Amino acid sequence: MLLEKEIGALQEGGVPIERLVQAAYPNAATGESVTQKYLGFLADEYKSDLTKMLFATSLCSDDINVSTDFRKVLSRPFSMGGLGGFPFSGFTGMVAFAHHIPDDGDAFIFYGPHIGITDSGELGRMIRPGQSKLSNSCGALMLALERMQQTEEVYVPHVVDYDYQQMLLENTLMPFKHEIVNAEDPKKEITEKAYFKIHKQINRLVRMSKQEFACNRIFLLGGIIINTSPGYHDYVDIRSFTVYNVSDLEAINPTSILNSKAFKEL
Template sequence: MLQKKFEKVVLENYPDALDTRDTSIRYLGLLQNGHDIDISKMLMATSLCSDDINIPSTSFFSVVWGPFFLGGLGGLPYAGLTGLTAFAHHIPDHGTAFIFYGPHIGVTLENEVGKMYRPGQGNAGACCGALMLALERFKDDTYTPELKREDYQQTYLESLLFPRKDEILNDKLPQRKITECTFELIDKMLHESLREVKNEFKVDKIALLGGIVINTDFGIDDYFSVRNFEVIRTTYL
């Protein structure tokens, strides 16, 4: 019953979303049956936010190897070219690379977007915390991001999003808009990095599944709204 209530809220904001269990079944099936990929020889990398709440969102892909963690705050692939190269070198012989990526956003049964009730907490808190913090800082007209060594990931995330500050703040739902903008950043960064290190991949295919992870509540399946699904032949990168 609670799952159905959450589904109603999720679909109001992300009409195309599937729960993560159905996401894994659908897209692993497409990889296996539509692209002739042996998923038993597939290594998954993730570029998701380091938030602990995202761990269940990847557990439904337990039939593949991994994950190799590329992401940090907001889901940006902070592991960079070195991390992506390491991932390339870890793929099973005659296997396939699979990258699951994107930012995340919470929802509550009260239809609060950008918040969730975390396990053991009585009050709803920000989710994604890094993106909601950036959003709050952007509301201050005097604020300009400054890279800080001691807070590199957050300040780098904000510096990349800052050029779209007005677009984000003027949207009817800024919490959702900043999440969409972050997906576009992650997607662009991953594709650029893959082209940089393409010769490190000794496999024929790289599968990408990107979108928005939608966090719900403890014991309730999360959801995923797909923005990109593709299988790239490494020779075409």
């Protein structure tokens, strides 16, 4: 975690946005470079035909989340995510995705939450295109955090049909309330916990749907998107890169691509 005095030093020095992002997320890279690196790796190392790869996302429905060039390379993205990036399409959505994969193609799912960063390095806030004032990013996660932090009474989210996704998101994160509100940076911490839950849910849904996939492989790429001001690249902090071999239907164990020798030498 970046100390306050370190952030202050960066802010006062007029440091480029890349250094501010990497002070909080040292392994983050631009969305463009992530797209080129990871899809290029699948094409070269796995001989995956990108024209036959069906792309799905589990990202927040926020309009700001066009942070990679995946959509330019992989057409017809299947959207699984809702508020916060949680895969609200659920089991039915994963099965539908499994049924839509082109013949002899592969499945590719990109998932995770997002967080804004200001030009001065503050996390959880950003300037959006066409606006001059700061706003929250991710709005749904920052709203959940604000409710967790209220001191007047103990907040208990109740799922209602007119705000289903937000309430379910808050219910999902509520077990981490103590860790989140007492963290050095609660905005970053609630984003970390959101990634943890999204990652678990995506992998669970893939396992639940494994017999529905006619393809041989399912590639999963998970990370945290860092939204910046207009004029800068957005960044992605990759956390997981795995492949499921669908042919092993009895024990469909994901193999980490990040730990492979070929990827480390890329």
